[in-house]
Amino acid sequence: AVAEILRVMSLTGLGAQSVREGRSFMTGRSITGAKMRVFWPCKDGYVNFIIYGGEAGRRTNQALVEWMDSKGMAPEFLKKREWKTFNIAAVTQQDIDQMEEPISRFFEQVTKKEFLEEVIKREMLGYPVATVEEIFQDPQLEARKFWQNIDHPELKTSIPYPGGFAKFSEAPCKIWRRAPLIGEHNEEIYCGELEIEKKELAKLKEEGVI
Template sequence: MSQDASAGPLAGLDVVDMTQMLAGPFATMLLADLGANVVKVEPPQGDMTRSNPPHLKDDEAYGGYFQSVNRNKRSLVLNLKDDTDREAFEGLVAEADVLVENYRTGTMERLGLPYEDLSEDNPGLVYASIRGFGDPRTSESPYAERPAFDLIAQAMGGIMSITGTPESGPVKVGPGIGDIFPAVLSVVGILSAIQHRERTGEGQYVDVSMVDGILSLTERIVHQYSYTDEVPEPQGNTHPLLFPFDRFEAEDGYVVIAAPNAKQWHALCEHMDCPDLAERYPTEDEQRAHADELRAVVNEWTSSYTKGELFELLADDVPCAPVQTVADIFESPHFDARDMLETVNHAETGEEVTIAGTPIKFTECDTGVRHRAPLLGEHTEEILRERDLLGETERKNI
């Protein structure tokens, strides 16, 4: 684990993190991984995901879900319905560069902490929200008040409509991309707003809708429908415009092969010892028109090799990869070399556990996992003392 937060490219950036669940915490995790000082402001009961499994022991402070996306942060407990705590929060935000929250529309207003008031005290504040249908400040969605989760975003943003098979019907994508991709877009927006502030001195509101984010990720269906008037449907691992671009069987699992251009297709046919196929179907249009027939030929050939053998045989000149389980990933020399499996200490037992690492690398800056996720309120007194916000009154949550 990297130990020097000051080496990160975002060192010196102060972020107030009012997020919970996955979308918001993933966004602030990225900022923290890049060196920002992220203070996670939690209510007295904590982020609701602290209790989410998996757990190493029944009564631990938090499980793997919380550990993974809240590393590199400090926890500050404030009850924002309490006047003293709300005053401390306002003092915290007055000195911050960025505030991120993913509450439902109107929640911060009901707490008496709207963007307009916070930005009046801190004109340079970059305030970012991630909501299911966006915030009315940038555009009025008829669904702005409605709650949303990953599944809602995947359904309404279009990605479920093309995921699955004709037999299965729509299927959601496994990981929570309805949270994670909007989170990444939010970080892009935050850093863009910071660049704008560098030029102008102005802070601003950054608004990302989860549903909008998934539509942008699924952009292909938009131009397909516009150009052809056809509604794309689930078609499994095949591609509507390319072949081969598919999953194939191996002796011990599956591989994917993507060889749609002439050079790659000819190379695949050579490996299969079937040069006649390249001669009979030399163009991409002909490959696509005879995809069902050719798929059976390729599948028969791949099924006589292991996925590791196919990867070694093909990957230098034919884009190919094994379909890896997480057990395979733990054994992968690539992810080991790229520091993508990071170990942190379990908060209570000290036992080492593994979480996904940081995919953004730099030549001159350090990034990565520096420390485990915080215990609830672990840094409350430390943070308030740093900012001279303790006041005269003894705080009940310290």
């Protein structure tokens, strides 16, 4: 279950389902009903990038165009656009399509690693869409000792579990034990908490109720 949940995700938002189902667009920020791309194919997977409005958009959009221009891939209309007055709420679908076409071609030439490096360097908003393997090997999570090995005696091995979402000085946020096995606490719950007789519990097992 954990593997399925984490199979493909973005650390800036859970985009796995959208990527798997091909729903790479979003609506809701435009009064014109314009549909905007959220996930973009890149050289070795996908990246998460949104054309923003406002101050965040001014910085990020301008930085992206400058990056594209450094590679000779920024068309004149993008270089001439005034991002300070760019109104994402009033943008039309035609305008969005015109902007997204060269941006899409540019991202297709970039790896996820290159994208992240430039996003950090240029102070942009965006993040690669990571696979489970990439999340497991993420240097930030490794540095924070996020993954915790928990013993599974029944398997005669240990399994890495996602750890706490934050570090607290007084109350550690961590995994204390493995996940329960199917039916492991049946007797404790049914007989101890619900006060069902053991013979009744055995009957329920025989009938396939539990």
